[in-house]
Amino acid sequence: MATPTAEPLHQPLAEGSVGNIGLSGGDRPVLAAIVDERDRQRNCIELIASKNFVSPAVLEARGSILTNKYAEGYPQRRYYGGCVNGDVTEDLAIERLNQLFGSTYTNVRPHSGSQAAILALLTPGNTILSVGLDLKAGGHLAHRAAVNLSGRWFSVVSYGMDPESHLIDMDQVAELARTHRPKLLIAGGSAYPRTLDFARFRQIADDTGAVLIVDMAHLAGLVAGDAYPSPIPFADVVTSTTHEKLREPRGGFAKKSNSATFPGLQSGRLMHVIAAKAVAFGETLHPSSRTCSRAVVGYCRVLAQALTDSGLAMTTGGMESHLALVDLRPLGVTGNIAEKALEPVGITLIKNAMPNDPEKPMVTSGIRVGSAAGTSSGFGVDEYRQIAAPMLDTPRALRGGTARSRARTNWWASARPRRSLSAALLTAMIREPVRI
Ligand SMILES: Cc1ncc(COP(=O)(O)O)c(C=O)c1O
Structure with missing residues (x-):
């Protein structure tokens, strides 16, 4: 079978257009930047904890002609025709992700899992309790930054670390939750090297009536490989990026966020990215x-x-x-x-x-x-x-x-x-x- 990326589908553009001859024959500045980036990635030792490399198969799906397809709505419930192959890839992505994490409900469409979940669960003015943003506390801007929608639309209270052990101070989390009665309690960040106490977060959420989100962006691949405890049994909603530990294309997923993702946040989705997620989830399922x-x-x-x-x-x-x-x-x-x-x-x-x-x-x-x-x-x-x-x-x-x-x-x-x-x-x- 021919590779999906090899066959141009469009009629030639106007004579002289560089679009007719492909990147290598035409748009030199962009090609040069891509080649330089390839060399940088090849020749550098990547120690940034949130980075990873996708497989050739993921790259192929990401660069495929599915990029031509726009698909509003969900599989089998699209807003227009021609979505049959998009349905196949999106169903596969969902099925594989559920298998990977033992979850029953997944949305693979969000470009940002945390945005989708926050929009699904809150109305402006609600309170979020999340880990502090300064780098020493290890929080992520998606959960609280004043310039992010989380900080602009919601009232954010933050917990931090014990001054001696530098571990998350769970007693402080409990006390802040009792005082502020947040609608949303978020566990997870980008610079915490230890195991998160999901059971205690659950208990605090239950005691104070909060919804518990676990953002496992940094941890998803470890959780999938049983190298880190799973938040799935404890959290009401789990969000993640897909590019950090899962070796997938840039994007996210979130449990329980359908109407917030579409039509709340996004209309049509990047079907080539969903296909690439399906491929990557399949790879992660391999022993x-x-x-x-x-x-x-x-x-x-x-x-x-x-x-x-x-x-x-x-x-x-x-x-x-x-x-x-x-x-x-x-x-x-x-x-x-x-x-x-x-x-x-x-x-x-x-x-x-x-x-x-x-x-x-x-x-x-x-x-x-x-x-x-x-x-x-x-x-x-x-x-x-x-x-x-x-x-x-x-x-x-x-x-x-x-x-x-x-x-x-x-x-x-x-x-x-x-x-x-x-x-x-x-x-x-x-x-x-x-x-x-
Ligand atoms: C803990 C955490 N959450 C979320 C994100 C990304 O958030 P979003 O894609 O929702 O902006 C990152 C980084 O990519 C992260 O490290």
């Missing part, structure tokens, strides 16, 4: 995916251990997921400097505030590292151990006034998953001066 999820957590532990063996500290004293928060103060560099210094040597990560961080949010005293993308691209225990050295040496070199990358040739050369790196490119990258 090897469970092994991979467990490996992600194990490898993050290896990396965190290598960093702490070198004198750095992890907040909360450890991690139980795919991410760790590392305090850089013993190195004498801030999070933003480390982030910028490491990018030219091929290590991409994100600065992160530490508990009681005296630095501004755009500076920070630490970094967040994660192991999902690296694991997808073939990193193992050896590689995660080896990354620690350049991660520490580059900022150290900066602190010592050396404005050049100290990334080690032998480390790069032995980096198993990036064998496609050309020798010339490798050399160029290693010699690249660090500019801050």
Whole structure:
């Protein structure tokens, strides 16, 4: 069967239009940016905890002619004709996702699961209780930022961490819920390395009459692979992005949000993205995916251990997921400097505030590292151990006034998953001066 992307379906455009000759023969600036991005993704070690790589099959579905199809409404209940193949892919996506998480009801259409759920459950003026937004609390802007619809339309109260242990202070969550009687209690964020106490969140929601949403954006793949406890038995609604741990295209899903998603939030949906989600959910159902999820957590532990063996500290004293928060103060560099210094040597990560961080949010005293993308691209225990050295040496070199990358040739050369790196490119990258 011909690949779905190979056959142009349209009549030629007007003579001379670059649309007739495809990207490679026509739109050079866009093509160049895509090629550069491909090279960046190939040649960098991705340690941003929310990133991952999709499979060729997902990419193929995402780039397929389903992009030509717009489909308002839900499968078998569309607002117009021609949706039969869209129905097939959307039904498959729903079926597979339910199988993956043992859920009974799923909406795979939202581009943003949290927006769909918030719209489904609240009316403007209601109160949300969610984890604080500042980076040290680990919350996500979709749950509370003043500039986000959550913060603009709703009254938001936030819980935080215990000042000593830096774990979520569940007693504070309970007290705030009793005081403010939120309509919605949200568990989940983007920088919490430990296990969330879903049972206690459930109990607090029950005691105070709140609806409990668990945002498992960072955790969905781990949950699917039994590498993290499932929130499904506890939450009223579970939302997630699909691109973080599930290796799917950018997008979301939410349990129980039909009318909020359509017609509340979106009209027609991106059918090629839904097809790509179906493919990715199918891949995640494969037994090897469970092994991979467990490996992600194990490898993050290896990396965190290598960093702490070198004198750095992890907040909360450890991690139980795919991410760790590392305090850089013993190195004498801030999070933003480390982030910028490491990018030219091929290590991409994100600065992160530490508990009681005296630095501004755009500076920070630490970094967040994660192991999902690296694991997808073939990193193992050896590689995660080896990354620690350049991660520490580059900022150290900066602190010592050396404005050049100290990334080690032998480390790069032995980096198993990036064998496609050309020798010339490798050399160029290693010699690249660090500019801050
Ligand atoms: C915890 C969490 N929730 C939600 C999102 C994304 O939210 P949305 O796509 O709804 O804007 C992210 C990041 O992508 C996240 O880390």
